[in-house]
Amino acid sequence: xxxxxxxxxxxxxxxxxxxxxxxxxxxxxxxxxxxxxxxxxxxxxxxxxxxxxxxxxxxxxxxxxxxxxxxxxxxxxxxxxxxxxxxxxxxxxxxxxxxxxxxxxxxxxxxxxx
Amino acid sequence: xxxxxxxxxxxxxxxxxxxxxxxxxxxxxxxxxxxxxxxxxxxxxxxxxxxxxxxxxxxxxxxxxxxxxxxxxxxxxxxxxxxxxxxxxxxxxxxxxxxxxxxxxxxxxxxx
Numbered sequence: 001x002x003x004x005x006x007x008x009x010x011x012x013x014x015x016x017x018x019x020x021x022x023x024x025x026x027x028x029x030x031x032x033x034x035x036x037x038x039x040x041x042x043x044x045x046x047x048x049x050x051x052x053x054x055x056x057x058x059x060x061x062x063x064x065x066x067x068x069x070x071x072x073x074x075x076x077x078x079x080x081x082x083x084x085x086x087x088x089x090x091x092x093x094x095x096x097x098x099x100x101x102x103x104x105x106x107x108x109x110x111x112x113x114x
Numbered sequence: 115x116x117x118x119x120x121x122x123x124x125x126x127x128x129x130x131x132x133x134x135x136x137x138x139x140x141x142x143x144x145x146x147x148x149x150x151x152x153x154x155x156x157x158x159x160x161x162x163x164x165x166x167x168x169x170x171x172x173x174x175x176x177x178x179x180x181x182x183x184x185x186x187x188x189x190x191x192x193x194x195x196x197x198x199x200x201x202x203x204x205x206x207x208x209x210x211x212x213x214x215x216x217x218x219x220x221x222x223x224x225x226x
Contacts, residue, residue, distance in 0.1 A: 042219060043219045043220050045217070089156060093213050101162060102147075106154055
């Protein structure tokens with residue numbers, strides 16, 4: 001079956017530091033890949049997505065590239081802010097076979113200090 | 115445009131009690147989903163509904179039932195709550211043309 005593995009957390013950074021959160025996946029077909037973000041006390045929001053190999057998703061300064069050869073979709077940001085403190089989830093969806101069901105990683109807690 | 119709404123926001127139950135979590139979406143999406151979120155385990159799919167009138171089990175369906183009342187509403191019922199069902203529950207919706215899902219704010223349930 002499908003699975004998503006995220007780097008162990010939590011991650012603590014100082015403001016303006018570089019962020020990488022690793023994500024690798026296992027899937028039998030051709031998944032779409034997502035990063036969702038959950039701010040404290042809220043539901044999940046889509047941060048970015050990529051639907052095919054070599055696509056780069058980007059939003060709010062965050063980027064992730066769909067790497068089929070390494071089955072990875074690592075999240076990066078060049079300069080984090082305190083407001084980026086949240087839980088980040090990597091996810092995949094194999095549409096067409098599973099009605100868009102998402103398989104999530106376990107989540108990575110990011111804390112950014114001033 | 116409210117997106118996905120859930121009620122209640124918080125609930126405390128005693129073991130053996132029943133309750134229904136309500137979810138509604140106003141985006142005209144065909145697919146709806148119920149997830150539970152537990153520390154260190156990400157989100158796990160409980161049930162989903164690909165269209166009005168259909169429902170299917172997800173990864174962790176035991177102890178739950180669902181009803182797709184109409185295109186807008188998808189409810190989750192706990193018939194006899196157990197402490198293992200203490201969790202945060204999220205409803206989501208999505209379409210066939212998009213690979214995205216849109217989430218509600220969640221219901222925090224505690225079973226004592």
